[in-house]
Amino acid sequence: MMRTRPLKVALLGCGVVGSEVARIMTTHADDLAARIGAPVELAGVAVRRPDKVRGGIDPALITTDATALVKRGDIDVVVEVIGGIEPARTLITTAFEHGASVVSANKALLAQDGATLYAAAEQHGQDLYYEAAVAGAIPLxxxxxxxxxxxxxxxxxxxxxxxxxxxxxxxxxxxxxxxxxxxxxxxxxxxxxxxxxxxxxxxxxxxxxxxxxxxxxxxxxxxxxxxxxxxxxxxxxxxxxxxxxxxxxxxxxxxxxxxxxxxxxxxxxxxxxxxxxxxxxxxxxxxxxxxxxxxxxxxxxxxxAGGSPTASAVLGDVVAVCRNRLNEATGPGESAYTQLPVSPMGDVVTRYHISLDVADKPGVLAQVATVFAEHGVSIDTVRQHGRQDGDGEASLVVVTHRAPDAALSGTVEALRKLDTVRGVASIMRVEGE
CATH class of the missing domain: 3.30.360.10 (Dihydrodipicolinate Reductase; domain 2)
Incomplete structure (x- = not known):
């Protein structure tokens, strides 16, 4: 049986994504209610420019006081699509404190300080969902x-x-x-x-x-x-x-x-x-x-990316959070039990494609190969061809076998110091093999 009291959603931000979230909530209200088991009601929309015309949104829902909106106490879910670090972080943690779960698309905040958001959600027994923060509509x-x-x-x-x-x-x-x-x-x-x-x-x-x-x-x-x-x-x-x-x-x-x-x-x-x-x-x-x-x-x-794809991901999270709320449960929180260290780039084992401008004379390839050997980097393939303009230079392309990135970077720096190397035209890693 469907619960008659609606679940109330507060929307923070009404730009490209936020306006699409509001539109879909309105036009698909019956479908969303059937999928959740209760009606879902847009209870307020916090914006910076209240005078802007926003078609399909009741002007009475518009407010510039986002803090008051998330503190209302009757809000079930706060959707945050304003981005940035502040005031988003404070608004999200305030929402948790006042009994609301949060759906966010804020990749910058989650990447910089996700631990704070997770901790606040857990402390207050609320959900934190963020499917829209990575890869738009793609379920990931x-x-x-x-x-x-x-x-x-x-x-x-x-x-x-x-x-x-x-x-x-x-x-x-x-x-x-x-x-x-x-x-x-x-x-x-x-x-x-x-x-x-x-x-x-x-x-x-x-x-x-x-x-x-x-x-x-x-x-x-x-x-x-x-x-x-x-x-x-x-x-x-x-x-x-x-x-x-x-x-x-x-x-x-x-x-x-x-x-x-x-x-x-x-x-x-x-x-x-x-x-x-x-x-x-x-x-x-x-x-x-x-x-x-x-x-x-x-x-x-x-x-x-884009308004509709991102809104799709946001509303998928809204449905999941609302279902959890009806069941008096919460979804998965932070899982950081492994506490693994993050190694620096120098420890990564990869391959390099290096394009060099070198002097077009005998012995250059041997000098270059010696530098690679001195740094413990094995060469996979080499291509060399002279220039048509007769400037005494040639192009040399070297593709390496897998080696620590630090060794590869050290090799490139040593190559730059060779008199016979006129310049390093490009360096690119090779992946996916």
Missing amino acids: IRPLRESLAGDKINRVMGIVNGTTNFILDKMDSTGAGYQEALDEATALGYAEADPTADVEGFDAAAKAAILAGIAFHTRVRLDDVYREGMTEVTAADFASARQMGCTIKLLAICERAADGESVTARVHPAMIPLSHPLASVREAYNAVFVEAEAAGQLMFYGPG
């Missing part, structure tokens, strides 16, 4: 927290930022340069006016911290994630990748060490084989590849 957080809770996850690798994937895909498919592809992404609305958070990897790094914490049952903060942006990727890099049967993606990679005693989390551009499932992810789509001990290899794919 719940499978990691619940469906794979009985398994051991060893690796999570994915494309978790649609803007960067769009740019790299255009560079690959059309031969465009970085700036040209970025301009197209901006014109189509995929890139913000200031794309720094996306193209420098900050957005993906926050998501990597969240994914690593869930996958490995340990606390991983944003500061623990190694990060490189993709602004230095060139058309020449894509040409080299094609020669290797690869493409280039900005990847978030979270791994358990071979001995199981530590974890790593990193974001950087990388070459991956065209045969890898992530290589075929096009346009602004996201995809995450999970490797688990018992389940094997799993792939999660779909739209990773």
